[in-house]
Amino acid sequence: MPAPWANPFFLQRHPWPGIRGRIAARRNDSVASLRKAAKVPIPAAKWPVLTMNPPHVAIVGATGAVGEEMRLCLEQRNFPVGKLTLLASARSVGKRCPFRGEEIAVQELTHDSFAGVDIALFSAGGSISLEFGPTAAAAGAVVIDNSSAFRMDPDVPLVVPEINPQAAKNPPRGIIANPNCTTIISLMALAPLHDAFGLEAVIASSYQAVSGSGAQGIRELEEQVKAITAGLPFTPKVYPRQIAFNVIPQVDVFTDNGYTKEEMKMRNEGRKILGLPTLKVSCTCVRVPVYRSHSVSITAQFARPVDADAARAAYAGRPGIQVVDDPAARVFPVPLDTTGKDACLVGRIRRNLVLDNALDLWVVGDQIRKGAALNAVQIAELL
């Protein structure tokens, strides 16, 4: 029998109990206990109760770059994992991955994979999320999905925990979406400024690492560098043009308005996360021959006057974003500074010389970590 919270009418009648309440309720699987859990949320101080029964976490797409980083983040952040199930396509079955001193065998993803799973972290592409995400939610898991499949669904919260954690609290479909990497990194820099000065418009250009295209992007860059330095011919496969010693002003496919999907994600997802449905955004997303960490050059216009010092002050005490900005000493963030790190770094903050109440800035973040895996695990920490 499906879990009671898999029924949408149940969720309409009862407040979302959170993963802690759901786990508590699962102990005897009765509607009455779930209702009790919903009415009397278990306070954080009672977490030790759940160390007896911490959540069963599944990673879908466990052998991909983001899936592997999710496993790393769960371990490094000491997330209270009761059981970890690693799921992937049939060709990865049997591969063993380390987790907390043990080796976990990868299993094939099927519609029966989610029995007993409390939290399912998906990073296997949009079509897998569309096919298996609702199955996982119906089986009682909270799905945290890294694909773009559900991001603009009004019933699916789109969450950056440092910016809109409250949105994660009541996911009507049992699915929470992780935003696009470039969106997350840009918003980490923009949200503190929005809170202080009122964001009105954004013009941005991204400098996106090849690992944003997965292992094949890294391979393509490496192979092209080798071929070019050896004077050998090659044919671009992953990217429309040569990526080695070059930059390509196309990330994802073009849409009818001349912008790419990646550029439209920046606008549409940014609006949803910030709760600014009419925010003006125009982007150019560019692939660069960098292994890891995306950078974004941003011009942002605000409702209220702003200058560089006021902007730097607005970042004080904000988690996940650090100011690295001392131009006189040639101090500014570069992709190598954030690779493998949690925090996004912002620098080159200056008053824009063209627009009123506007700043230029440069933000860098590890797109596999804060732009994907870490953000997903932070969402799981909110539940």
Ligand code: 2RA
């Ligand atoms: C990229 N935004 O860099 C993608 C990864 N999600 O291509």
